[in-house]
Amino acid sequence: MKLTSDKIVTQKLREEGVYSWEDAILFIQKLPYGRNSNRKDLLLVLSEAKGTCSSKHAFLKELANENGFKFVNLYIGVYKINSINTPKIGTVLSEYNLDHIPEAHCFLKSNGVPLDVTTATSDFSRIENEILEEVEIEPHQVSNYKIAMHQEFLRKWIQRHNIRFTFEEIWNIRERCIQNLTKS
Numbered sequence: 551m552k553l554t555s556d557k558i559v560t561q562k563l564r565e566e567g568v569y570s571w572e573d574a575i576l577f578i579q580k581l582p583y584g585r586n587s588n589r590k591d592l593l594l595v596l597s598e599a600k601g602t603c604s605s606k607h608a609f610l611k612e613l614a615n616e617n618g619f620k621f622v623n624l625y626i627g628v629y630k631i632n633s634i635n636t637p638k639i640g641t642v643l644s645e646y647n648l649d650h651i652p653e654a655h656c657f658l659k660s661n662g663v664p665l666d667v668t669t670a671t672s673d674f675s676r677i678e679n680e681i682l683e684e685v686e687i688e689p690h691q692v693s694n695y696k697i698a699m700h701q702e703f704l705r706k707w708i709q710r711h712n713i714r715f716t717f718e719e720i721w722n723i724r725e726r727c728i729q730n731l732t733k734s
Contacts, residue, residue, distance in 0.1 A: 654700035
């Protein structure tokens with residue numbers, strides 16, 4: 551589908567030589583995984599030439615919004631991250647004798663079908679059966695709302711499952727996992 555909007559996200563993609571929704575997906579998917587310097591500025595996905603699940607999918611949802619593509623929806627899915635469904639986290643969890651921890655992951659649904667463009671090798675089917683909760687959001691919610699929702703989920707998970715670590719310890723373990731994702 552052709553990108554016809556004259557709004558900023560569409561304009562910036564055109565400057566990159568991207569003129570269709572399908573090409574936008576491929577373009578964003580090929581960008582390296584990495585945190586942007588400001589979670590709230592979706593255009594950094596292009597200027598910094600990288601992004602996370604949050605920034606890349608929020609960018610594409612904003613593009614869809616600009617172009618009236620109502621078949622595209624943005625979600626946060628809290629799933630059980632482990633070394634099988636996310637191999638790049640390495641052995642971090644096993645160091646703490648944890649099978650998994652709940653991780654908040656953003657993805658799109660296109661006509662109800664999950665679409666994960668986090669990396670060129672992302673495959674939603676690897677986590678599909680590990681989803682614990684799913685919430686539809688808008689692009690601006692990938693910053694503060696996503697973090698607050700994820701942290702609240704973790705606090706309840708720790709309490710419900712009598713996890714022997716504090717919230718701060720679990721958050722730090724999670725951060726180590728995420729750092730491993732940025733390594734080549």
